[in-house]
Amino acid sequence: MQTIEQLLELKNIRVTAMRLLIYKFLVNKQVAVTLSDIENAFEKADRTTLYRTIKTFEEKDIVHQIDDGTGITKYALCEQGCSCDINKDLHLHFHCNNCNETICLTDHKIPKIKVPDGFVSENVNLVVKGICDKCSR
């Protein structure tokens, strides 16, 4: 078990107050968040800083982007020891049409998809839409 400080150092980015705060915010979230979610949580911080922080996290494979089809990019922490850097986005994402939340189904891996001859598959984005467990009962 490593501290957040150790993680950031490992990824070769500086430990700053904002980064620690944003990281902690993400850890506590069970769902993928938008930039404005973060913005609302940190009203005193500047949008740009939040934006660039999340972009840095993304580059360093601390978070991954999720395009759930709502048109707004969402982000979620990568799992400890995930291989985001090698094969992008292995797991599938679920978007609830009722509560509008998107969650990582980290242990539901994306099946191998066949593509026609001549096509080379590099990675796959799979979003299932429907009703989440909270909303279905």
Next chain:
Amino acid sequence: MQTIEQLLELKNIRVTAMRLLIYKFLVNKQVAVTLSDIENAFEKADRTTLYRTIKTFEEKDIVHQIDDGTGITKYALCEQGCSCDINKDLHLHFHCNNCNETICLTDHKIPKIKVPDGFVSENVNLVVKGICDKCSR
């Protein structure tokens, strides 16, 4: 084999010059198009008209939307006799990381995706990214 006029009448929308032109433009395209692709093809027409035309086509299941993760919505003609209206988007889409084009793999159907207990799957968006056949050879 039906004419475009007959198709539009079948869908209960009026036959207009713009609609015929846009439909013909889409037929000739092998790849999914953005609104600005259409805009560039019809510089004399107003953006709003093109926008509302494609929206009408979408409502009437003449075209379907494709979210390929680029952040820009793309559209492609539905196949003759497709069942877009019943089960949305059965086939998968391929987005080329090289030429940036997106194509329908109409005869590659999306496999059944398992979701955890409590989750209800209503539809699925699956985009494979990689290198297309034109770019790989």
Next chain:
DNA sequence: TAACAAATGCACTTCCATTGCACTTACTAT
């Protein structure tokens, strides 16, 4: 051909994403 409904064009708006530049903070080498 008159009357009505639908389609089009123009202007404007909103929302998210992104950038340039000045200023501040953190690290490093003396």
Next chain:
DNA sequence: ATAGTAAGTGCAATGGAAGTGCATTTGTTA
């Protein structure tokens, strides 16, 4: 410790895509 440098932050502005209100034009139907 301190100065110098690189990275991080805040503010202001921009750009692009999507969407809407309203006046005008076009198509349909009685």
